[in-house]
Amino acid sequence: MNITTILLIALVLVVLWVISTYNFFVSSKARVKASIQEIGNQLKRQFDLIPNLENSVKGYLTHEKGILQMLSDARKLVAAGKDASKEILEVLPKLQIVVESNPQLKADGVVTRLMDELRDTSDKVMYARRLMIDLTADYNVKRVSVPSNIVANMFSFTELKGLETAETGEHLTVSESEMKSPKVNL
Amino acid sequence: MQNIYEVQQSNKIKSGVITALFFVFSVLTIYVLANAFGYYADYPVGGFGYVGIALIVSGVSTFVSYYYSDKIVLGISGARVANSKEDRLFTSVAENLCIGAGIPKPKLYVIEDSAPNAFATGRDPEHAVVCVTTGLLEKLNRTELEGVIAHELTHVKNYDIRLMSIVSVMVGLIALLGDWFFRARFFGGRDKHSLAGNAGRDDNQLGAIIMVVGIIFAILSPIIATLIQLAISRRREFMADAGSVTITRQPQGLIMALQKISADNEPLEAANKATAHLYIVNPFKTGIKGAVGTFAGLFNTHPPLSERISVLQKMS
Numbered sequence: 001m002n003i004t005t006i007l008l009i010a011l012v013l014v015v016l017w018v019i020s021t022y023n024f025f026v027s028s029k030a031r032v033k034a035s036i037q038e039i040g041n042q043l044k045r046q047f048d049l050i051p052n053l054e055n056s057v058k059g060y061l062t063h064e065k066g067i068l069q070m071l072s073d074a075r076k077l078v079a080a081g082k083d084a085s086k087e088i089l090e091v092l093p094k095l096q097i098v099v100e101s102n103p104q105l106k107a108d109g110v111v112t113r114l115m116d117e118l119r120d121t122s123d124k125v126m127y128a129r130r131l132m133i134d135l136t137a138d139y140n141v142k143r144v145s146v147p148s149n150i151v152a153n154m155f156s157f158t159e160l161k162g163l164e165t166a167e168t169g170e171h172l173t174v175s176e177s178e179m180k181s182p183k184v185n186l
Numbered sequence: 187m188q189n190i191y192e193v194q195q196s197n198k199i200k201s202g203v204i205t206a207l208f209f210v211f212s213v214l215t216i217y218v219l220a221n222a223f224g225y226y227a228d229y230p231v232g233g234f235g236y237v238g239i240a241l242i243v244s245g246v247s248t249f250v251s252y253y254y255s256d257k258i259v260l261g262i263s264g265a266r267v268a269n270s271k272e273d274r275l276f277t278s279v280a281e282n283l284c285i286g287a288g289i290p291k292p293k294l295y296v297i298e299d300s301a302p303n304a305f306a307t308g309r310d311p312e313h314a315v316v317c318v319t320t321g322l323l324e325k326l327n328r329t330e331l332e333g334v335i336a337h338e339l340t341h342v343k344n345y346d347i348r349l350m351s352i353v354s355v356m357v358g359l360i361a362l363l364g365d366w367f368f369r370a371r372f373f374g375g376r377d378k379h380s381l382a383g384n385a386g387r388d389d390n391q392l393g394a395i396i397m398v399v400g401i402i403f404a405i406l407s408p409i410i411a412t413l414i415q416l417a418i419s420r421r422r423e424f425m426a427d428a429g430s431v432t433i434t435r436q437p438q439g440l441i442m443a444l445q446k447i448s449a450d451n452e453p454l455e456a457a458n459k460a461t462a463h464l465y466i467v468n469p470f471k472t473g474i475k476g477a478v479g480t481f482a483g484l485f486n487t488h489p490p491l492s493e494r495i496s497v498l499q500k501m502s
Contacts, residue, residue: 031288035288038285042285116274116275116278119328120278120282123282124281124282124285126286127282127283127285127286127433128285128286130286130433130435131285131286131287131288134288134432135288
């Protein structure tokens with residue numbers, strides 16, 4: 001084996017590596033795009049689901065105006081194209097109290113189903129986001145780390161934003177009560 | 187204190203090192219045995235000889251069990267398909283976690299058994315199966331169940347079933363070769379050597395050395411290969427634990443689940459030795475402590491629970 005063959009093999013290996021790294025970048029960009037659509041898909045599901053749930057439990061919760069109000073608030077938020085996961089998570093403990101203090105509702109199971117569905121939909125939105133965050137993180141880490149950053153610079157792959165959050169505001173600070181791990185019994 | 191990404195990275199490296207070690211060891215063993223064999227039975231090393239046959243035997247048997255792993259295991263364990271009515275919690279949790287892990291939803295099965303346990307199988311994410319016992323669904327709450335199922339989904343995502351299959355092909359190959367090496371004594375290999383005996387003293391001495399090395403390898407290598415295989419299996423368990431936390435971000439859920447499962451003393455009737463390594467916790471509950479325990483630990487498919495829990499606690 002002479003020096004030219006060795007160089008040739010090395011060149012082929014480098015080219016293969018460049019191709020696979022390039023493919024990683026373009027495919028993870030496509031996957032991030034798909035994951036954003038998945039978030040939209042789950043929000044759409046939430047949008048369809050909440051009015052349905054609200055209707056089906058109206059009859060059971062006539063005395064619990066507050067909860068119905070919270071549910072319709074959540075629905076309005078979703079209708080406005082926003083995510084209502086936070087509101088849903090606030091409703092859940094209240095529903096729990098209602099069910100505990102009302103054996104008839106507990107036996108009936110409809111409200112329990114409602115709680116399951118509400119938690120499920122907010123989980124789905126949360127996991128759809130998690131995937132998008134993870135995918136962008138993988139892409140961004142690979143973009144700046146050696147040696148894949150060479151390929152990233154060569155084809156000028158830009159950093160992906162990930163989940164857009166406001167630069168300032170409440171979510172950047174943590175109050176003392178929020179430091180404790182939440183105890184929710186469902 | 188390591189963050190989850192560092193844990194994953196170090197797991198990946200350790201697992202890679204063990205796996206590489208395993209393959210180097212396998213190649214070395216096969217080389218030595220093939221040479222000793224060649225000396226013994228006088229067949230050309232490098233040709234498609236006994237090693238080729240052993241590879242085919244071991245490969246075909248493992249490939250069948252790998253390709254049909256889902257059906258075989260489910261048949262043995264007597265599992266039924268999970269439906270979204272009866273097992274709502276299970277199906278919705280699995281569905282949500284698949285969104286988070288970015289893999290297609292696997293087929294879900296339930297075993298009617300009150301011992302809490304779970305396993306995953308199938309050759310790739312498209313043909314994956316996740317199976318839980320009814321005991322698990324009854325005894326764990328939603329967060330704990332998420333931890334367990336995320337652990338199983340990580341096995342699927344990491345192609346652990348594929349890796350372990352390849353490893354068992356190699357272990358099977360080494361065991362077969364070792365076995366045949368001993369049997370070869372009865373096939374008159376020796377006569378041939380005594381005939382060729384006057385070829386020269388050097389040749390005989392070399393032959394003797396190769397024979398001794400061959401015998402040592404034939405005795406020890408199946409055991410060593412199995413031990414490395416089990417070490418890989420344990421390492422993949424740690425990886426799956428870390429992967430579970432990456433998906434759920436709630437180590438506490440998995441910790442509580444592991445504690446609950448280990449506190450339960452009921453053995454799983456549906457499990458047997460062949461399927462034990464698939465489960466999230468060893469279904470045979472062995473609890474030997476001390477030096478004997480450490481030694482016995484070498485033969486376990488799963489790391490000790492206390493160790494898994496303490497690793498998880500470092501992540502929270």
